[in-house]
Amino acid sequence: MEMNRPRYSLAIMIISLTVFSFLIENMANDYILAIVCFTGINIVLAVSLNLTNGFTGLFSLGHPAFMAVGGYITALLTFPAEKKPLFLPDFPQWLDSFHLPFFPALLVGGCGAAFVAFLVGISVLRLKGHYLAVATMGFIIIIQVLLNNADTITRGPLGLNGLEDFTNTYWVSGWVIVTVYICWKIKFSSLGRSMLAVREDEMAANALGVNLFSTRSFALIVGAFFAGIAGGLWGHLITALTPGSFSLLMSFNIIVMVVVGGTGSITGSVLAAIIFTLTIECFRPLEENFGIYGVGEIVMALFLVLVLIFKPSGIFGTEEPDFVMGKHKP
Amino acid sequence: MKKYFMFIALVLLSMTLATPSFSAETIKIGALYSVTGYMSSIDTPSLRGAQLAVKIINENGGLLNGRKLELISVDAKTDQKAAALGAKKLLSQGVIAGIGHSDPSFVLPSAPLFQKKGIPFVTSGATLPTLPMMIGDCLFMVPFGDDDQSFAIADYSYNTLGVRNVAVWTDNSMDFTKALSKFYKQRALELGMNIVLEDFFMMGDKDFSAQIARLKNTSPKPDAIFISSIPNEAGLTTKQIRESGMTLPIVSGDGFDTELIVTVPGKELANDVYFSTHTYRADSRPEVTAFVENYTKEYGVAPENAFAPLGYDAVALIADAITRANSAKPKALKESLAKTMGFKAVTGEISYTRASRVPVKGVSIISVKNGNYTVEEIWMPKQ
Numbered sequence: 063m064e065m066n067r068p069r070y071s072l073a074i075m076i077i078s079l080t081v082f083s084f085l086i087e088n089m090a091n092d093y094i095l096a097i098v099c100f101t102g103i104n105i106v107l108a109v110s111l112n113l114t115n116g117f118t119g120l121f122s123l124g125h126p127a128f129m130a131v132g133g134y135i136t137a138l139l140t141f142p143a144e145k146k147p148l149f150l151p152d153f154p155q156w157l158d159s160f161h162l163p164f165f166p167a168l169l170v171g172g173c174g175a176a177f178v179a180f181l182v183g184i185s186v187l188r189l190k191g192h193y194l195a196v197a198t199m200g201f202i203i204i205i206q207v208l209l210n211n212a213d214t215i216t217r218g219p220l221g222l223n224g225l226e227d228f229t230n231t232y233w234v235s236g237w238v239i240v241t242v243y244i245c246w247k248i249k250f251s252s253l254g255r256s257m258l259a260v261r262e263d264e265m266a267a268n269a270l271g272v273n274l275f276s277t278r279s280f281a282l283i284v285g286a287f288f289a290g291i292a293g294g295l296w297g298h299l300i301t302a303l304t305p306g307s308f309s310l311l312m313s314f315n316i317i318v319m320v321v322v323g324g325t326g327s328i329t330g331s332v333l334a335a336i337i338f339t340l341t342i343e344c345f346r347p348l349e350e351n352f353g354i355y356g357v358g359e360i361v362m363a364l365f366l367v368l369v370l371i372f373k374p375s376g377i378f379g380t381e382e383p384d385f386v387m388g389k390h391k392p
Numbered sequence: 393m394k395k396y397f398m399f400i401a402l403v404l405l406s407m408t409l410a411t412p413s414f415s416a417e418t419i420k421i422g423a424l425y426s427v428t429g430y431m432s433s434i435d436t437p438s439l440r441g442a443q444l445a446v447k448i449i450n451e452n453g454g455l456l457n458g459r460k461l462e463l464i465s466v467d468a469k470t471d472q473k474a475a476a477l478g479a480k481k482l483l484s485q486g487v488i489a490g491i492g493h494s495d496p497s498f499v500l501p502s503a504p505l506f507q508k509k510g511i512p513f514v515t516s517g518a519t520l521p522t523l524p525m526m527i528g529d530c531l532f533m534v535p536f537g538d539d540d541q542s543f544a545i546a547d548y549s550y551n552t553l554g555v556r557n558v559a560v561w562t563d564n565s566m567d568f569t570k571a572l573s574k575f576y577k578q579r580a581l582e583l584g585m586n587i588v589l590e591d592f593f594m595m596g597d598k599d600f601s602a603q604i605a606r607l608k609n610t611s612p613k614p615d616a617i618f619i620s621s622i623p624n625e626a627g628l629t630t631k632q633i634r635e636s637g638m639t640l641p642i643v644s645g646d647g648f649d650t651e652l653i654v655t656v657p658g659k660e661l662a663n664d665v666y667f668s669t670h671t672y673r674a675d676s677r678p679e680v681t682a683f684v685e686n687y688t689k690e691y692g693v694a695p696e697n698a699f700a701p702l703g704y705d706a707v708a709l710i711a712d713a714i715t716r717a718n719s720a721k722p723k724a725l726k727e728s729l730a731k732t733m734g735f736k737a738v739t740g741e742i743s744y745t746r747a748s749r750v751p752v753k754g755v756s757i758i759s760v761k762n763g764n765y766t767v768e769e770i771w772m773p774k775q
Contacts (some may be wrong), residue, residue: 091484094507096477108773148526210565220567221472223500224526300476302501307472346466346481354468 068246076239077121083231095231099299101339102234103292106241108319110288113245116380117323118256118281119261124182124198125289125316126308127205128175132290133297133308137222138215140164140298149224152214164228168294175290176283181281188202194310202310209305221304223377229299239297241288248284256381257281258326261389309373314386322369324376329386333377338362418462419720421446421710422482425703429470433495437696438516438703439465442491444690445707455714455718458718463707468498476501480640483509490723494699496520496567499702504525511722512729516706517699519569519646525750532729534705534742536773537750538568541645544755544771545668549616549643549704550583552768553666559589559607559614561629563621572645574618580618587613597625600632605612608638616641625646627656636660641666648672649698659763666768669697671740671756673764682759683738701738709735709742764768 086098087100087373094289098381107125114122146153151300175327186197216222248254260277297303321337345358369376381387402623404740423442425435433587440719446463454460466478475493482490490506493499494517506513508526514532515523521537549555558580563569575586589610593605607617617640619629626648633642634657641664648667672680683704687695697699714720730749735742742751754770 091480093480093484094478096480100473100477109593149523211705218522219565219569220568221500224504296473300472300501301504302476302497304472305496306497343477349467350465359428 068382068386070252071386072243072246074316074339075242075286079235079239080268083235085097096299097339097343098231099229099295101336102231102238103295103299103340104316104319104335105238105332106158106234106288106292106295107316108323108335109245109328110285110292111321112326112328112331113248113288113325114281115255115320116331117249117261117328118278120187120278120281121192121195122130122282122285123195123197123310123313123317124179124201125285126310126344127198127202128179128286128289129296129312130205130291130303130305130308131178131270132168132171132224133293133303134171134209134216135174135290136167136357137166137292137297138226139167140226140228141222142226143225144274145224150215150217151223153213157215164226164233164298168291171294172287172290175289176256179286180279184196187275187278187282194353197312199310202308202313206305206308212290214307217345219305221302222308223302224243225298225301227301229295235294237288237291241291242332244284249326249328253277261326267327305327318366320376322366322376324378324380326380327376327378327382329382330376330378341365410466413597418460419483419714420464420487421652421707422461422479422487422490423463423465423576424468424475424482424490424498425465425477426468426470426475426493426498427465428467431468431470431495431498432516434517434697434699435468435492437700438492438494438654438706439560440691441687441695441703441705442516442707444687445704445711446685447690449707449711456718456720457609459720461711462705468493468502468631470498471499472498476505477649478502481504482686483511483698487511488720489514489710489725491516491703491710493518493703496523497689499523499531502524506530509722510726512710514729515711516702521566521748521750525629529730530726530747531749532709532744533750534702534737534739535751536753536755537748538571538645539575539755540750540771540773541668541755542572543579543773544757545618545666546576546579546583546585546646547771548666548668548757548769549641550580550585550620553616553641553643555616557586557588557612557614559591559610559617560587561591561593561603561617561619561621563595564592565627566622567645569620569622571619572647576618576620576645577669585614588612593621593625593629595622595625598628600629601636604633604636604638606634607633614640616643619644619648621647623650627652630665631657631661634663637666643667646670646698653760654763659672662760662763665755667758668755668757668771669758670702670740671754671767671770672698672701673756674767679736679738698739705739705742708737731756739753 111125114120189197210219256272317335319334342358348356349355421716425439427436446461450460462661468475468478475498490513495517499515499518503513512530518533519535519538521539522697524531531592630653644667646669649669656718683701713725713728717724733743740754752774759766759768
């Protein structure tokens with residue numbers, strides 16, 4: 063019985079998420095719905111970044127850049143043809159013929175981000191530690207500059223807008239389930255164990271026959287795929303994309319979720335994403351009624367400092383907690 | 393553990409209590425301004441202007457036989473996501489109109505949500521002339537469009553300053569500055585000016601010596617230079633051009649409407665600068681003097697920049713439309729806003745007579761000579 067506990071946890075998660083999406087889609091107002099969707103997108107981002115930063119120990123800051131790639135690709139593929147003359151007057155003709163429904167466009171966006179991650183990985187993954195962080199930071203800037211200057215396709219600093227609002231709680235919860243499931247499967251497979259080995263001691267892992275470069279590339283590419291998907295969902299929720307949104311600040315916010323949740327713990331990332339997204343919104347009434355703006359951010363920063371002092375490995379460390387796993391540890 | 397839960401429950405409870413309850417009588421207007429982040433230096437004065445307008449209207453007995461206005465302000469955090477969320481939040485609280493934003497990149501994610509519900513949104517500071525077309529019939533602009541301000545200063549440089557050869561510098565990092573240059577060049581070519589040099593810089597640049605060297609070596613020599621920038625670079629470029637010994641006139645748009653072009657270079661060097669802006673600075677119309685007086689009395693400082701009166705005007709414009717419609721229903725309000733004719737706002741008269749629904753509004757041409765601002769002329773667009 064105990065062996066099957068994670069499977070039950072997964073089933074409970076799927077059922078409760080489905081029921082939850084159905085209830086909330088029919089009962090809540092647009093504001094609540096949007097918060098729920100952002101929470102879901104943050105879960106996808108945090109869990110996928112955990113794969114790269116948590117399991118494999120790569121310190122990548124590049125998540126927003128992959129989001130931007132996925133977001134722009136999805137947006138351009140789904141952009142309504144009748145709006146193109148007004149919003150994108152200089153759009154190249156040959157690109158006009160590419161038009162896809164939301165789901166395939168999301169997949170293409172995710173694959174695009176993964177492909178970019180592959181290219182970036184070839185050069186960047188030869189670096190370690192701080193150097194990798196700096197290189198991926200540079201990558202964010204490269205993507206931002208490219209988006210700012212490719213006026214004809216991206217409309218530069220003003221950004222793309224007028225996107226259809228496809229994203230709803232069903233799409234988001236679907237992708238949350240897929241992300242959590244895949245990352246879970248990876249974590250408890252031989253591949254996941256070699257990732258953890260690379261993180262703990264790369265020389266020992268290498269000596270035992272783990273291919274460092276391909277393991278790292280895999281982690282970066284899968285992380286980037288889900289970041290691309292999250293970018294697509296994000297764009298079609300806000301209905302606008304600007305290069306400025308995908309900044310280092312966003313990268314910091316996602317990393318904070320991973321660090322607070324526990325580097326390597328999927329449950330931790332999910333919980334941290336929920337806590338962070340909701341707390342900031344909870345402080346809004348306080349900000350608005352008393353005019354003390356920015357309180358939510360201060361409280362979150364304080365929370366981060368406290369976690370780092372009293373529980374430096376995050377809420378759950380690398381482990382999955384007992385209420386998900388049962389007593390049995392694989 | 394139980395103590396913690398009690399504590400959390402208490403905090404949540406106090407939050408719900410902190411949300412004041414309102415009588416059904418108030419007319420709710422939503423305000424979306426970025427009071428945190430880099431837009432806050434522009435958006436905060438706008439919000440304060442709007443709050444002042446609400447206060448004055450309520451002190452004078454409100455609207456529609458004594459119904460009070462209520463401004464619900466949500467922080468857009470200089471962030472598109474927060475802007476969209478904030479718009480949804482305001483809409484769920486039953487506002488009859490929204491105001492806000494000084495940059496189109498924040499109007500574009502939030503205003504379409506108002507459009508979808510048929511609730512009017514009045515932007516107090518975004519000047520992109522295609523905004524009403526992009527969003528729909530619920531969007532109204534308080535300021536003029538970027539095309540008007542560029543055309544105004546282009547006409548002035550050709551007709552009054554006698555400029556025939558012009559150099560153009562553009563801040564290439566913002567949509568606003570790029571659009572300003574685009575429209576200036578368009579009008580310059582129509583008038584028959586030559587663009588002898590085009591150069592670029594980025595927001596945050598501190599050293600312009602490379603651009604100045606190119607400017608000096610340009611032939612034929614430019615008669616004037618158009619600099620498309622926001623306030624920070626406005627002061628720095630003026631200072632460095634004048635320090636290099638060049639005395640050619642510097643012309644620009646409302647990005648130069650700042651004290652920085654005098655305080656950064658100093659009074660002696662702040663010379664021969666001309667810019668087009670909202671009819672507000674150095675203006676003596678009664679609306680302007682009354683606004684400056686009220687604002688100073690309320691906040692203890694003079695209005696920081698032209699965005700303060702723009703925020704004030706956004707609320708005043710809505711109040712005027714409510715009075716004319718004799719109704720606080722969004723649909724009636726939208727129709728009445730669209731019919732606004734000759735509304736005397738602090739930043740000039742507003743009429744929505746164009747097909748593009750960008751207000752037909754006067755543009756001030758202001759000259760700076762030895763650190764003194766003077767209104768040279770008021771440029772009016774051709775319908």
